[in-house]
Amino acid sequence: MIWVKLLTSALIIACVTELAKKFPLYGGIIAALPLISLLSIFWLTVQGETVKQIQTFTIGVIIGLPATIILLLVVYVMLKHSFPLLVALVAGAIAWGLSLGIQKFVLNHFNIHL
Known part of the structure; x- marks a missing residue:
């Protein structure tokens, strides 16, 4: 099953990057689609995970969106x-981590538990 997941994911990434070479804007729009999230939900379902586990996964994706943006x-x-590019990626990763930290602090400060 892991090979099916790997090949499916690799195929999708390869298709998106090939499209992005010819049409960068459309490649970016397609890359922004929740493909990974939907694939993950699909594979979790196929593997027999509970609805509660999939709900928890989904809220994790939602919580991660602001930091990803x-x-x-x-x-x-x-x-x-x-x-x-390397400097931009490292700075982006640092900003992502700081954003998650700030978000966690704010949620804890206001006693919000998702």
């Missing part, structure tokens, strides 16, 4: 200002 914004701005 910040990561992508940091990478975009840095590349726009001619920073090397």
Whole structure:
């Protein structure tokens, strides 16, 4: 089963990157689709996970969205200002981690438990 998951995921990534070479904007839009989330939900279901586990996974994806948006914004701005890709990716990853930390602090501060 793991080989099916690996091949399916690799095929999707390969198709998106090939499309992005010819049509970068459309490749980006397709890459932003929740393909990984939906595939993960599908595979979790096939593997017999409970609805509760899938709900918990889904809320984790939702919680991770703001930090992911910040990561992508940091990478975009840095590349726009001619920073090397590696520097932009590291800065984006740091911004992602800080965003998750701030988000966790805010949720805990207001005693919000998702």
